[in-house]
C-alpha cells in the first residue's frame with residue numbers, strides 16, 4: 001500500500017508526495033499523522049542539533065515476497081525488489097568505471113535491493129529508483145566502517161554504494177501509459193548488453209575467443225570460463241546472432257535470491273505488541289526471528305547501546321518480518337539499533353552534484369539476510385542496519401545514476417577493526 005507523505009507538511013515543499021509505490025496502485029491517503037508515534041530512539045549521547053520533538057512522519061514498511069509472476073520484476077514494471085539482478089530504470093547509461101567496484105577489494109559490487117520512490121510534484125522525478133549495492137566480503141564491510149566517516153566523501157573507499165536514477169513521464173525508454181501488469185508490458189527498446197556472468201553491470205568487455213560473451217570485469221570473465229564457458233565458447237560462435245544481450249540470463253546465480261518488496265503502512269501495525277507476537281499467520285515464527293536478531297545483542301557493550309537496542313527491537317516487533325523502513329523527510333531519522341556509531345547531521349556529506357544537503361530516505365534491516373537464507377553464525381556476513389541518504393532536491397544532472405550515501409552500522413562494535 002503506498003503511503004504519501006502527509007499533505008499538511010509544509011516544511012519542505014519538494015518532499016511532498018514522495019512515496020514508494022507500484023506505478024498503477026490506487027492511491028491511498030488514509031495514513032493519519034496523528035496516530036504516528038515518536039519514531040526515534042533516545043539519542044542522549046548525540047550532540048545533534050535536530051529537533052526531536054517534531055511530529056514524526058509515517059513510516060512505510062517493506063516486506064519481501066516471492067515474485068507473483070516471472071515478469072513481475074522486469075524494469076518496465078518499475079519494481080521495488082531485493083536480490084537477483086537490478087531492474088535498471090535507465091537501461092542504457094548504467095553506472096560505469098570504478099563506481100561499480102568495491103573501492104577496497106576492487107571487485108564488482110553485488111546488488112542488494114532497489115526501491116521505486118517517485119515524486120509526483122516534479123516532472124523530472126516521475127520515475128525515481130534508488131539502488132543499493134555492497135561487497136560480499138565482511139572484511140571489506142568492516143573497513144568500510146571507518147571509511148564512511150571520511151570527509152570529503154569522495155576520498156572514502158566504500159564497499160556499500162547507492163545510486164539514484166530518475167526519469168520524466170515522457171522518456172525514451174518507457175511508454176507514458178501506466179503498465180497493465182498482465183504480462184504484456186514491454187519497454188520501448190532494449191537496454192545495454194549486460195555481463196554474461198553477473199547480469200548486473202554493463203558488459204563492455206568481450207570474450208577474446210568467441211567475441212560474443214560479454215563481461216563487466218576480468219574476474220567475471222574468469223569465473224564464467226571456469227564454470228563452463230570454456231566448453232560453450234566453441235558452440236556459441238556457431239550460434240552467433242541468437243543472443244540478444246540484455247535479455248540473456250546471467251550465468252551465475254545471485255547469492256541472494258530474488259524477491260519482490262511490497263509495502264505496508266506501519267500505522268497498520270500499531271497494535272498491542274503482545275497480541276501481535278502471537279500472530280499465527282506469521283511466515284516466520286517469533287522464535288526464529290529472535291534467534292537471528294538476538295544473537296546481535298550479546299556483543300553490545302554499554303548501557304546506551306542496550307537501551308537503543310531495546311527501542312529498536314520493540315519497534316521492529318510490531319511487524320517482525322519487515323526488511324525495510326521508508327520515511328523520506330528532512331526531519332526523519334533512521335531507527336538506529338545502536339547508539340554508538342550513529343552519524344550526526346554533519347557526518348552526512350552534502351550532495352556531490354548540487355551541494356544541497358542529503359536527507360534520510362530508507363533503512364535496510366538485518367532480517368533481509370534471513371529471507372536471503374544467509375546463515376546466522378559468528379563469521380557470517382551481517383549488518384545491523386544500512387541507512388540510505390539522498391539529495392533532498394533529487395537534483396538532475398549529467399549522470400543518469402548519481403551516487404548517494406549509505407551509513408552502515410555493523411552488528412557488533414567490537415567487530416570493527418581498529
Ligand SMILES: [Zn+2]
Nearest residue numbers: 102105135140
Ligand atoms: Zn570488497
Ligand SMILES: [Zn+2]
Nearest residue numbers: 195198216220
Ligand atoms: Zn559481471
Ligand SMILES: [Zn+2]
Nearest residue numbers: 207210213233
Ligand atoms: Zn567465448
Ligand SMILES: [Zn+2]
Nearest residue numbers: 351354391395
Ligand atoms: Zn543533489
